[in-house]
Amino acid sequence: MGARKHIAAEKLKEARKNLYFAKLKGVPSSPRKMRYVVDMIRGMEVNRALGVLRFSKKQAAQDIEKLLLSAIANWEAKNDRKAEDGELFVSRVFVDEGVTMKRMRPAPRGRGYRIRKRSNHVTLFVDAKTNDEK
Numbered sequence: 001m002g003a004r005k006h007i008a009a010e011k012l013k014e015a016r017k018n019l020y021f022a023k024l025k026g027v028p029s030s031p032r033k034m035r036y037v038v039d040m041i042r043g044m045e046v047n048r049a050l051g052v053l054r055f056s057k058k059q060a061a062q063d064i065e066k067l068l069l070s071a072i073a074n075w076e077a078k079n080d081r082k083a084e085d086g087e088l089f090v091s092r093v094f095v096d097e098g099v100t101m102k103r104m105r106p107a108p109r110g111r112g113y114r115i116r117k118r119s120n121h122v123t124l125f126v127d128a129k130t131n132d133e134k
Helices: 005-015 031-041 046-055 062-079 129-133
Strands: 021-028 090-096 101-106 112-117 120-128
Touching: 021 062, 031 046, 031 062, 031 090, 031 120, 046 062, 046 090, 062 090, 062 120, 120 129
Parallel strands: none
Antiparallel strands: 021 120, 090 120, 101 112
């Protein structure tokens, strides 16, 4: 790695020290379905978001719930203490499109219809309200 890239990588690593996030890659559902669930919890306080996800009927809510618990654990590990009630909130969350598997389904008259099996990547950031006020 060149010197310029090394310096840029060090700056990026330093900037990520005060970001608390979790990533979920290759989830086998379409990004559109996942965005419905993600939009429900964006900007919400963490305990309230966990309650919303727990009682949601969407299948994607289970994946997002595990991801949110992971992000909370990452925050607690970096700060060496437990999160208090009402301290953390979901600051940013976004869904990106992942790999699309292409399959063929038999169709009438010897044709084939293409089936796209989509996947997505979810990134969820949590932040403390005390950090936001400074």
